[in-house]
Every structure is written in structure tokens, then in C-alpha cells.
Amino acid sequence: MMINNIKDVFFDLDHTLWDFEKNSSLTFKKIFEVNQLDIDLEVFLETYVPVNLNYWSKFRNGEVDKDALRFGRLNDTFEALKRPVKSDLVYKLSDDYIAYLSSFNHLFEDTITVLNYLQTKYDLHIITNGFQDVQHSKLISSNINHYFKTVTNSEQAGVKKPHPNIFNFALNQANAEVETSIMIGDNLEADILGAKNVGLKAIYFNQIPLTSHPNITQISKLIELKTYL
Template sequence: MKWNEIEHVFFDLDHTLWDFEKNSALAFQKIFEDQKINISVLEFLKVYKPINFRYWEMYRSNSVTKEALRYGRLKESFDSLKFEATDATINTLADDYIKYLLANNHLLEDGREVLDYLSKKYELHIITNGFEEVQHSKMKNSGILHYFKSITTSEEAGVKKPHPAIFEKALRKSKADPLKSVMIGDNLEADIIGAHKFGLHTIYLDTEEENIEVEFVRIEKLKELLNYL
């Protein structure tokens, strides 16, 4: 791999640039205070995180709708904690969560500095499975929207990563050659394997530091990108 041939850098957004875990925890803290939900946020998140992960896997495979994801992940979490919440309460919390999530816009460590450096050398792009109406707001509110030449969402593409059609759409929009492009993301299946199968180079951001054996370039911090790009 000749890294000096790269011209286009594609990023996933959540968990890759945008600090989803931190921003999500802050959103739940605010919601629980407002709605007087007497549950420790830390205890809730222990239960919620794996449930949310499973719902996103189902969403990627079209097993659940966006609405079912937003409702189901909260319903199952409260049920697991044996906390009684009405459907009306859960729907209110689901709406408030999106609202408060966008009020917190922390990036992963060194995110802005890395984007500032890379944007001077490459054309930067986003490919995300996140919801259309939310992802643009995240980038705008966190002050990184201007770094990106194109943004491709799964709702726009009609399919979700790792489906090849979303990578095809992103490359077409950006007029990028896959052989001169690299995809950076935290999800091994959706971001890395999906992009690799479509012919892009890849860098796996292992934010959970799982240290699993992979055939791809693996980093644990965004700043390590500068060793390659």
C-alpha cells in the first residue's frame, strides 16, 4: 500500500470522529433529571449500550425500522432494569434524547486537530448509517461540517453500510477513485470490511481497544492516522 497515492479520505461519524459515548451519556443525564427518572445513568448505560448495539445491527440488516430502534432500545433497557415506563414516557424520552444529544458535541481526542491537518492534504468525506436529520446537525454543531466535501447517509443511499451501494454512491458523489481512497471507521463489519470489499483502502479505529487480529491497518487513537496519511 502506497499511502502517498491517497487523495480522498472517507470517515464514519459516530464513534469515529463524534464522541457518541460521551455525548449520549450527557443527553441521558439531562433527560433523567428533567423527567425525574430515578435511575443511575451509569447503571442504565451498562444495560443500554449492548441493547443499543444490537438494535443498530438489526437496523443495518433492515430487521427494524428507525422508529422501532428508537423505541425498542429504551423499552428493553427499562424492562431489564425492572423500571416501569409507559409507552408515552418512552416516546417522550426517545424524542428528548435526539434533542439533547445534539446539544452535546464533543469530538474524540485530537479529532479537530487531525481533521485540520488532513483537510490541507486530502479531500475529506463522510459515509454514515446515522439518521439523515441528525448527522448534519452533529457536524454543524460541533464545528466540523466545513471540513467535508461530501456527506453520504444510508437514508440517502437507500442502503446501509456494509452494502456496496452506499460506497458506490459516496465515490460517485465525491468523484473519487477507490484505489486512491481510504475509509476510516470503528465498526469492523460495516466500515472496514464493507469498504475493503468495494476496493477502498481501510484503517480500523479500534476505540474499544479489543486488539483482535485483523488483516487491516488498526489504530486506537485518531492521532495515529498521521503515521499513515
């Protein structure tokens, strides 16, 4: 069913348009080769992925800062794997990860098709908790930056999703009204509940919809946005 009276569409970036897990995996493969680190990538990622998600949750809640996140997620993973790595190398791997990450630019299926479709009808925007320099590089390297009228990140806004102020900051930057705007993202707490808390409509991009969420519109593929917008 079409959602009427929408003028501005706000997207999350990582895990919504930009295929973070795929690009991150390729980045680790690259930096392990560059640093001649002999470690099984699949085994590493099995431990790293949940550790990273936990650090991002702490980051959203203000429990760790950017530097602690970047160092801790790697250091904790190596410790959990009983593969202690000297701090100097952890810092280098962290820097290399950021340096190489945006050189990989895989997007989710139908991202370009959907953005081409939506840009003829709406003003498009990004709201991300990611870091400004990294997210800018991702948008450029994946060649989707031109679709978006504004890009709001947590460093600009001073707070992170789901805090109401980042959504209000983004609306103000976009010169958009809450009543005619919608948020699309993959994180139920940060993107969807955060948006709804300030009165925004929202669509939950849930690739593995194991549970239903009453009163929340869900899609499992981006192309399904054509049903609603």
C-alpha cells in the same frame, strides 16, 4: 508507513470522530432530569449500551426500522431493569433524546488537529449509518461540518454500511475513485470490511485493540493517522 496515491478520505462519524458514548451519556442525564425520572444513570447505561448496539446491528441488517430502533432500545432497557415505563413516556424520552443529543459536541482526542492536517492534503468526506437530520446537527454543533466536501448517510443511499451500494453512492457523490480513496472507521464489519469489499483501502480505528486482524491497518488514537496519511 505512508499510504500513497490517496486523494479522498472517508470517515465514519459516531465513535470515530464524534464521541458518541460521552455525548449520549450526557444526553440521558439531561432528559432524565427534564422528565423527572429517578434512575441511576450508570446502572441504566450498563444495560442500555449493549441493547442499543444490538438494535443498530438489527437496523444495519434491515430487521428493524428507525422508529422501532428508537422506541425499542429504550423500552427493552427499562424492561430489563424491571423499571416498566409507560409507552407515552418512552416515546417522549426517545424524542427528547434526539432533540438534546446534538447539543453535546464532545469529539475524540486530536480530532481537530487531525482534520486540520488532512484537509491540506486530501478531500474529506463522511459516510454514516446515522439519520440525516441528527448527523447534520452533530456536524454543525461540533463545528466540523466545514471540513467535509460531502456527507453520505444511509437514508440518502437507501442502504446501510456494510452494503456495497452506500460506498459506491458516496464515491459517486464525492466524484472520487475507489483506487485513490480510503475509509476510516470504528466498526470492523460495517466500516472496514464493508469498504474493503468494494476495493477501498481502510484504516480501523480500534481504541481497545485486544485482537489483531491480519491485513487490516489499525490505529488506537486518531493522531496515528499522520503515520499513514
